[in-house]
Amino acid sequence: MDKSEHWFYSYLPTNMAGGCFDSLLPVFIVLALNGSVGDVALVSIAASFTAVPSLIFWGKASDFMKWRKHFIVLGFLGRAIAYTAMGFSVGTHSLLFASILMGLLASASTPAMSILILESFRKEHWSEKIGLFNNIAGIGNLAGIALGFVWIAMAPTWFGLETSLRLLFLLNAVLALVGTWLAFILIIEPEEKISRETFHEHLFQIFRWAQDRGRYLPERVHHFFRFGHLKNLRREHSGKGGYVGWFLASTFIYNIGAVGFFTIAPVFLIVELRLGGALVFILSFIQALASTLLFKSVGRFSDHGNKPRLLFLAKTARFFIFGLYVAVIPILAISELGAVAFLILLHLAMGATWAIIADTQLPIAVGSEQDEHKGSHAGVFNASVGLGAIAGGAIGGIVATSVGFASSILLCSCIILASAIVLRLTVQPRVKAVEEKGATKPNGA
Template identity: 30%
Template sequence: MDRTDGSHWLYSYLPQGVAGGATSTLIPLFAYALGGTLLTVGIIAAATSLASVPAFILWGSLSDRFARRKVFLLIGFVGSGIALLAMAVSRNMSQFYLANLLAGFLGAASGPAGTVLLMETSKRAEWPARLALVSRIGAIGWVAGLGLGIAWLAIGPGLVSAELSSMRALFVIGAALGLLSGLLVQVWTREPAVRVDRRDVHLPDVHPRIERGRYLPIRILHFVNPLDWRRKVRLSRTLRLYLVCVFLLFGGFTAFYGFFPIFLKESYGLGSPEIFAVYIASQATSIAMYPHVGRWVSARGDRSTQLYASLGRSMLFPSFLLVGMAALPYGARLGVAIALHAGVGLCWALINVAGSTLVSRLAPENGRAEAFGTYNAVQGFGSILGPLLGGFAAQYLGYAMAFGASVGLILSGCAILAATRVSER
């Protein structure tokens, strides 16, 4: 088959990944510094997910309908840059809400288009390797972005006279990187001559995927299109039960991240650079473990792996609360937080790979695309509930109840997963 270009355009994901790593953790910290509350921080994360879930459907459907990929990749990258610039100049919470809604809406455009473009510019046999490459590029960029955040937030306040001003400057740096990604797409990418129908692609996502406190994945292949009635696929009862489990698990995960950075600031007394360091421990650990996770899942089974990894998180999350209550010196508290969050990152790698392989096994033969699309959508819905619940509990009931709400959702999901009768092979 004739393909239009090589793989160098995939490296446009690198500056975009750096921008995401530098600003994702910054968003709740900036909102809190801007005068927001724990509840408003949770609302911001939920708002981004609320905008992105229907946006993935809109942009993905338009991309498929008009058989265009490059323009939507540009909208996603350039739109993310514009949204980050809007965050940098926000002077109140209303403006910051709108900037985050914009990030969710425009940023979603690149996910469905970029993933299919990757396949349309390579041979079918190369798809797994290409997916792995773009996943590594984005993940490495994300960790580099967190490192950039640590460095800038450590030296920035001395250069621009205030921490809030240094945060604004970091948003501007992230915006510039997003626009750079758009420029690279414009220069390196052409519309492919070959077309791929995403519904005919049934690859489980077992490659590195960045965990965020909101639903805005860098790449997404399948999505639910409620306007497409050409194929009506009935999912099995077991798969429907599993999707309820996924909703609860992701609600619990994002409930935790809805208040976690502010908890580290208030209860641990950590500064912004140290909070970024805690986050880099999770991301770096999950990326390092991905090459090994596939073998572990194959050896132990996808259902059991996801169950035990989720239970692990249900124990790790409240451990942060216990450490915060202990009379530990600053350095020891920071070290324990980094170690605990590294464990959280390991659990994420296991959960992500096991979940994708489990959905692949449970999906009906004639409805794999619909099953994966529903799986992605359910994660998004959970990411709307979670930050709202976590932020509300932290604001009005205290951190102990917020941790309890997060763990409660996770354990509820684990109970359903444990009760679901699924063979391990």
Template identity: 30%
Template structure:
């Protein structure tokens, strides 16, 4: 009788323990299908302007950041991980279903906040489940599998959203198509509630040893494979222990040359670079869908097509970017991919200011979005890897948690000002401002690299 070898049996065992990964499939597909829907729904169906799109995105991020901390803290103390996973799926599904029936912008914004706050219940739990149920030797594989399943499910949702908005608009009209896509996305989320309850193991409540946060693990987790309207972690493996606002006040009062007791000086500068990066990126990308509809005259299906190209390019680039970081340092890779993003936003500005319209503009946007997907892969992978290598040994987890805080704050600020920048300057100049902000971050990244190599003998 044939028997499994020890390594094969061990591999089979850990894969059985993470069957709950697949409970994310319907949830991620539902989220992916509605990823480009919010700005179109706000402007096309509810009749609000682009500034309200920015406010909605900012409120979503502002609700999600503290909610992630709260749910992570609560799940460590009360109840089972399975309960919080199911609650997170339900917290996304119910508000999403109700969005289909929104008749005014205030009701819709309330549902956006509810979905962001309650849907985050599953985010910290997903990572702690992996680390609590598997030995450290399997973390790398498990996190990779988790990101792969979730990322491609989002891409599948993107494809479905594109097909739905292309044909449903033709057959039943724009408002019908958009309202029913909320119903489909929420319905898929409900399937994940059932899957999580059936497939997630219930671990014995015990005092777990403090988890080590190795740089090679930290670098492979944290952000989704797919760029979102709000830039928040796909999984949290450590909650922030520093107050980023207090840290910024200290820096402004004492100057960047002041000694930082807890983290090294290049890491502090990298936090500020990341804040600027996400402020500029979110500011430029938040009105992107509305711009396509209102200025370029693209159909809702075309808007979803352009978003889908970005997601597919990012998913295919993720592994390649990771390999590039292993061959070269992470800051060089990130600077290179951010240079692509300068070109992308500059291209958007050129399309707007030169008056390019019709099939030609759509072809240019598809090409630029493919470059943007590659750029996002560089941001997602290189960001956490850089922080993990710049952080003092043994403090990688806290450093990544603080990094996530600066990312969240940048996303909130960028979304909040985006609509008003468009109203004041127009779409073309708003994209140009975003390109300039990203260009500044590239120069600052080179300064971080120089300080790390010269003063701290570190190669990120």
């Protein structure tokens, strides 16, 4: 193996901690702190809200100083500190502080990693190295969820439920520290630096196969939002044929529904259905495994297919999948085993649809005829995802607290449908028109 690839393995323990953390957080709030769905939403929003400006700050700092290694080490160390603070939190207020700390510090590594992969290798090897990195990161994420399930299934027998959940946070901190140490000794700072504004397609390839999450704490980021991006977007798409503005609106709406659902769902399973925290990890693992196995095949298919149509079908399918989630209530009254099997099928479908959504939405967002606008589109896309996640967490928590779990889940599914309708009525025909216009241009035009 090339020595320059060794630092990829620092993401194995770090992503194990991250994969476990995503499912652990709502379980810990509900079972250890006796929190509500509103508390889950508040803690998630705090991390998301902090991560949006933090990513921009750390990205600008990394690009200005031309340092990659130091920021990755800082981000990994920040995760370890945040996990430790969460493990010792005595209530939702202290957990809220730790979540803000996570958003502030953990985001330091994300922008640096996205560009370090390209700076570390020759251009002809980029696709191969990005594929290897995605595989290692994906294995880490799945291993972390599996670790969480095994721990939750066994540790409460020895330590009790609350203590075992706190120890799992501390175990995540140890994993993050291992990742910090590996990053410190394995990352070789590249001598040649490049601009993230130049290498759009490969940066997007790094981003495409990230996992579905219930909050905005991205492991990868491509471009950062600037207000000038809005000006570029408005100028390029002021004509009747512009579609990117509509697509970004659809993306914003989608993230409200999706993040709202994933904020509510684990609390619904534990509080309403009383199926236990271990099931949250099982379902998360199944969903992540399904999307991971499908990423490459979906990518090959979508590269030769109609991306807006595939995205519309995936979002429409999610409308039905999310809506069917409430059907587990009557099924559970008949058979607990049947309810669990039904939930497994739904989460397999969620993983499959996410593989399509993750693979298609960014290429549509940056699908400009002029390459110099791709960075602007990606920056606004990133902002629409982040703001949608913040709004989704807030709406999910407020609605679930006000009208109950079933009604709020159905509302989230309807928001997903609204996003699909906007995509179908405004984006699909415009993308087709742009593609037909491009196809009719003479060579060299």
